[in-house]
Amino acid sequence: MRLTLHSPMDMHLHLRDGDMLRTVAPLSARSFSAAIVMPNLVPPITTQQMVRSYKERIMEATKGLEFEPLMTLFFKPEYDYDFLAKVREDIAAIKLYPAGITTNSQDGVDNFSLEALAPTLEAMSELGIPLCVHGETNGFVMDREAEFVPIYERLAKRFANLKIIMEHITTKRAVEALLRYENLYATITLHHLYITLDDVIGGLMRPHLFCKPVAKRPEDRMALRKVAFMAHEKVMFGSDSAPHPRSAKEAPGCAAGVFTAPVALPALAQLFEAAGVLENLQKFVSDNAQSIYGITPPAKEVHLVKELWRVPERYGDVVPMFAGEELAWRVDEDTTA
Ligand code: NCD
Numbered sequence: 001m002r003l004t005l006h007s008p009m010d011m012h013l014h015l016r017d018g019d020m021l022r023t024v025a026p027l028s029a030r031s032f033s034a035a036i037v038m039p040n041l042v043p044p045i046t047t048q049q050m051v052r053s054y055k056e057r058i059m060e061a062t063k064g065l066e067f068e069p070l071m072t073l074f075f076k077p078e079y080d081y082d083f084l085a086k087v088r089e090d091i092a093a094i095k096l097y098p099a100g101i102t103t104n105s106q107d108g109v110d111n112f113s114l115e116a117l118a119p120t121l122e123a124m125s126e127l128g129i130p131l132c133v134h135g136e137t138n139g140f141v142m143d144r145e146a147e148f149v150p151i152y153e154r155l156a157k158r159f160a161n162l163k164i165i166m167e168h169i170t171t172k173r174a175v176e177a178l179l180r181y182e183n184l185y186a187t188i189t190l191h192h193l194y195i196t197l198d199d200v201i202g203g204l205m206r207p208h209l210f211c212k213p214v215a216k217r218p219e220d221r222m223a224l225r226k227v228a229f230m231a232h233e234k235v236m237f238g239s240d241s242a243p244h245p246r247s248a249k250e251a252p253g254c255a256a257g258v259f260t261a262p263v264a265l266p267a268l269a270q271l272f273e274a275a276g277v278l279e280n281l282q283k284f285v286s287d288n289a290q291s292i293y294g295i296t297p298p299a300k301e302v303h304l305v306k307e308l309w310r311v312p313e314r315y316g317d318v319v320p321m322f323a324g325e326e327l328a329w330r331v332d333e334d335t336t337a
Pocket residue numbers: 014040102103104134210211212213240242243256257258
């Protein structure tokens with residue numbers, strides 16, 4: 001059995017820089033025609049010059065592959081209309097991190113008062129720049145996303161013309177909010193569709209499944225599966241593939257992030273097929289995102305074949321999700337173009 005996906009996109013991706021970029025970017029570029037690239041480098045991407053030169057490094061790392069990096073800026077409340085108007089053509093979105101909530105987010109936002117954020121968010125609304133949000137408070141780890149939902153709701157009401165993307169949602173509570181406000185949208189990862197917290201710490205601790213936001217309860221996973229499997233028009237695939245070297249994952253202080261770029265499409269096909277909704281995968285991995293962002297990615301057909309595929313133990317120094325395990329589908333690179 002074969003499955004052709006037209007211009008699949010990854011709407012939340014960490015590509016890093018330097019050697020790591022050169023290792024991981026081609027893996028995404030083989031499976032996807034475009035991706036929203038996260039700006040949480042050290043230092044974060046905050047200027048037009050940084051956006052442009054990072055994009056060039058990504059293009060260099062993916063040379064010969066049909067792949068469009070859709071760039072983002074790291075949100076700062078200092079961004080004004082003139083700056084945003086100038087940088088508009090270089091970016092697809094701006095990513096907001098609460099300060100200190102996840103990897104390389106120290107320079108994020110610590111004041112969520114609408115007054116503090118209004119000048120930048122109003123300018124973004126006017127310029128049609130979507131706002132991507134890592135929606136977690138610094139409360140108890142299992143409650144962080146649910147506690148952030150009232151902030152999403154305040155933002156959605158006050159900035160009614162701003163497209164707000166709830167990144168990597170993990171809870172039933174977030175799904176409910178998403179469905180209540182017209183200008184809220186969401187990305188959903190592969191790993192949050194597959195696992196719950198039990199898979200991370202319920203038996204032996206599995207550092208390669210540890211990420212932010214942490215995987216939650218079975219009922220949360222069920223709520224995510226419901227909207228993903230029906231390819232609800234407000235949700236789209238964003239892997240949040242976040243590579244860290246083994247030394248940072250298999251360590252007393254384990255870095256947060258699951259590396260899924262090379263397994264994303266086969267594992268999604270497996271999951272959607274098992275749920276009897278394989279025909280909805282195209283919308284989930286491309287069509288919905290095109291409508292939400294109003295973009296047309298490069299035309300590219302990615303072919304999947306239903307053949308057992310053993311996932312490599314490592315890519316460079318990074319351990320992927322499903323390392324050493326078998327998946328039911330693989331990407332047929334010979335015919336992907
Ligand atoms: C991401 C990373 O490593 O950059 N980690 C993660 O656990 N998801 C950051 C993020 O998206 O939170």
